[in-house]
Amino acid sequence: VQLQACGGGLVQAGGSLRLSCVVSGRPITSYLMAWFRQAPGEERKFLAGITWTGNQRYYTDSVNGRFAISRDDGKNTVYLQMNSLKPEDTAVYYCALPNERYASVSRDERAYDYWGQGTEVTVSS
Secondary structure, three states, X not given: OEEXXXXXXXXXXXXXXXXXXXXXXOOOOOOOEEEEEEOOOOOOEEEEEXXXXXXXXXXXXXXXXXXXXXXXXHHOEEEEEEOOOOXXXXXXEEEEEOOOOOOOOOOOHHHOOEEEOOEEEEEEO
């Protein structure tokens, strides 16, 4: 199973980016997916998650209302639309997939077995 994240880059504050994470080696149907991020000098932290049905989405408080996670099972891809970006959103962003068919999203990175390589987002002020 491999996860390939892309879409990062340099953007001015207030701008938008859309990250994509394409999964190969396993259909993502029936699996929840999540995004984490790691800011410079900090630990990797939960950012957003979506259940396997796509009906429930969860976000960390700092991005709620600005970011939106979605999935396209036909393309085996999960997305993260990021709007109203702030300099504090600067980080490396990782997509994650668990090996188990969990019913609810975990904010603990230990629940996830497969990780993308990370895509870097830099927001300038």
